[in-house]
Amino acid sequence: MTKSALQIARAAYAPKMPESLKGSVKIVEGRKTESIADQADIAKLFPNTYGMPLLTFEAGGAAKSFPAVNVGVILSGGQAPGGHNVISGLFDGLKRLNPNSKLYGFLGGPGGLVDNKYMELTSDIIDEYRNTGGFDIIGSGRTKLEETAQFDQGLENCKKLDIKAIVIIGGDDSNTNACVLAEYYAQKNAGVQVIGCPKTIDGDLKNEMIETSFGFDTACKVYSELIGNIQRDCNSSKKYWHFIKLMGRSASHIALECALQTQPCVTIISEEVEKKGMTLDGLVAEVAATIIARAKEGKFFGTVLIPEGVVEFIPAIKKLIAELNDLLAHHEAEVNALANNDEKRALVAKLLSADSAATFASLPVAFANQLMLDRDPHGNVQVSLIETEKLLIDMVKAYIKKNEPALGAKFQGQPHFFGYEGRCAAPSNFDADYCYSLGYTASVLIGEGKTGYMASVRNLTAPTAQWIAGGVPVTMMMNMEKRHGHMKPVIQKALVDLNGAPFKKLVECRNEWATQPSFVYPGPIQYFGPTEVCDQPTKTLALEQKK
Template sequence: MSKISPLQKARSEYSPKLPPVLQECGPFATARLGEPTQSVADQDAIRRLFPDTYGMPAVTFACGESFDCEPIKAGVILSGGQAPGGHNVIAGLFDGLKGLNPDSQLFGFLGGPSGLIDDKYIMITEELVDSYRNTGGFDMICSGRTKLEKTEQFAQVATNCKKHGITAIIVIGGDDSNTNACTLAQYMLTEKTGIRVIGCPKTIDGDLKNEWIEVSFGFDTATKVYAELIGNIMRDANSARKYWHFIKLMGRSASHIALECALQTHPNACIVSEEVAAKKMSLQEIVTDLTKLVVKRADAKMNFGVVLIPEGLIEFIPEMNVLIAELNDLLAKEEAAFNAQADMSAKIDFVAQRLSAAAAGAFKSLPAMIKAQLLGDRDPHGNVQVSKIETEKLLIVMIEEQLAIINAGREKAVKFSSQAHFFGYEGRCAAPSNFDADYCYSLGYTAAALLGAGKTGYMASVRNVYAPASEWAAGGIPLTMMMNIERRHGKDVPVIRKALVELDGKPFKTFATNRDAWGAGVEYVYPGPIQYFGPTEVCDRVTETLALEHA
């Protein structure tokens, strides 16, 4: 980087905090073993698939005597979408490996798992690491979405590692990436390669968490970035008092981001996908509820508001879920005939004639714009690309249709002017908050300590993170502990189970208790930008979700 900003220069001098055991003992902390573990579900099936890693105990670190450690040659990959703090995971890993033995080496494989397969790498040096400490993004070695799941891929990885003398691989990724890490660890043990595999929990979506992984890294920073933007829009809405803002937020499989942003900013409405699924709410019911809110606020002379929408909402609506499943199957089976249609209008008619009655009804109710998006380019697995469906605009159009009917019977028409937004990439590569800078560095350092303890098939765990870093605990859990069997693409496969919003959990209950008041009034909170310097209650505060979960 030829030129850096004043903030980036100041951040480069920030020293991330470590859990006390790592601060005091470094990577030579002693691994204390807990009781044998089991997977979250499907225990017999997971045990058969992972005979060498299933049932391993959880690990906690405590100070003990230091030991001699041979130099470790390790490879690291960034896998999946970006999340703030990834560079600090690498920095913590690098420092931890050098702490075990100054002659240890770290290979950074480029572009994610594909770099590991294709043997494309750079040597990570102290000079390189120093230039990326506390920065956002994954651009030190870049990321990729290639899946490590085939035997021939594993064999190629083993060959490449053997060529360089690499005896450890660290996978920094989300649930799918760490599922692949779990399978890779088992392969390396089965084939007696001597290569160990450690995972680190990454995803801004917040859906990789459990008792031992209290939060995935990047969630803190991303939600604070989104909350700042939402607060700015709220201030604008409350100033102009003439627009309804519909804001879609990242989070396909869970609504953690939308819920956290709602807790930080107090919008007039926030849809939580998990609640929609639990109540079996139809699209029309969602629209009706929002329309009633628009009318209620208009009658109170407030023709403005802010609505938060999770990215994956459409997949949680029962009739839409059925429709999407049928579309995926239909377009896979009749791809050639579908592509042969003259234009989008013809394609829409082609599909409508081949859907079941229930799916056809849902399809017919949608605006032409959304129909076209549902029939657009598929992802590599042949599925609808949900992030490209403009749910925020769909809701706006359907509310306008309901208001047209309502206004026909009213003396004074309800005014409804709208603005649509999608906040996604704005938060993925932000400079990490103090929390994420500390947490990520600790995760990387913990991964090095796990290697020093001879572990494989584990995910680095840093717990008690709702408290100050001086009270954090370090350790690791077996990747198999998070696994279950799910049906994907017509096959039963082992995967790390996603953590959805718990409707009986305190974060959602707090939101549910307050949402009527937030909807009726102007209870907006303006969080402002992430603060890196100043009072600890401002700079080191944790997310509302984390604070409420551990209150």
């Protein structure tokens, strides 16, 4: 296999770790935990894994001997930079516990556990993937582990390989499934531990114990480089407005972080749209106001950042989508049997409530059609398939032509969607270190016999040696939400905090960025050089933890 010069150099990078993981580890139990909401319901559903204490690792524990253990690892859901380093850290940690331990990778995501598709991950294989992007070492998938038959089949396959622990590397839904699996195996006294690791570039798997999900740092730096490149072009040609949609279905963390890094003219934050109770027309008018103001100063160019899930935060459309999700869950076959979109829209309109039917009828036809697309495995609309950036360009253009005819002809919009570009990038030094530490932390949790925990590494704006490793019970993050028309326990997504320092920084600066020459050009990720260039965390983390 041909390797680039960067691949060869990165293979030699030795990830930095917290001091507490470098020798014998002492486990310190903290307070007993409870779920973030719906405590009685969650406690009833998870009697064996609810209420467990927080765990913190400290250096200098008494030396212990650990038996060899076979462990399975699963990559679940969409890719995120650093997944290979989680596996590398897990492998090295298991070998540190006992050199005879083995690590098996289930292929193609959670489905590999059920279908018994696996490979043993040896040092020769692991060494080829250290500090690389992607999930190609074993592949990923979106199979949901939620059926008893799946749990039983997975357990049977684990017994064949004498696997005593499973590590599931995934986002909120994947770790919810991990928690359900841990509870089921604990209930059956099956002898199989389940540990989770927090992955998602969206950044919405976070709380007091999970300061950030891995991959967020790298993805935002990749997107910010691209935005910066576009802004440099924008500032050169001076004739286009670039509408840039960024990943972030349920939260606007990516859009906010990229805004803080690049200082665009307009940044839409979904959570703010919802708080203001904005309509789609109101959002269009707000974006257009900045474009008109710049045009009157002779500036017919700029950038607009758009979270991919913003339509779900416009109250009337959010209500419509919620009804559509339920409606399509119960009438999917009936709707899909119709010959064309006109017939589908007509049927859907009849089944909706009066308010939602009116909202549905008011939407541009192409947009309404996109809202009827097949749902994802969790029953939600696939907002990444909705071309919000093109919709806003068309609506802003129509608004300007109607309200400022003299300026309308000079408005030219260019749509972009940055998604896959950031998911498999070579991890930044931050993510390489963070992910390796998460994997190593998972190995310690396994050695200590824990289950139903997520690996946690905190204090992330400090030097790596001062990071704090430990474990957090997954049930602590849960609440009850409606999925496929039924209430289910799920990890609560962390939305942008409108009272938090990162958003307040955007509010403080947005007027200046809208009118003054404020573009920032971050450039590509730097892997070698001064610490302040190579190892800095996201601006979100820096602002959140600023003393």
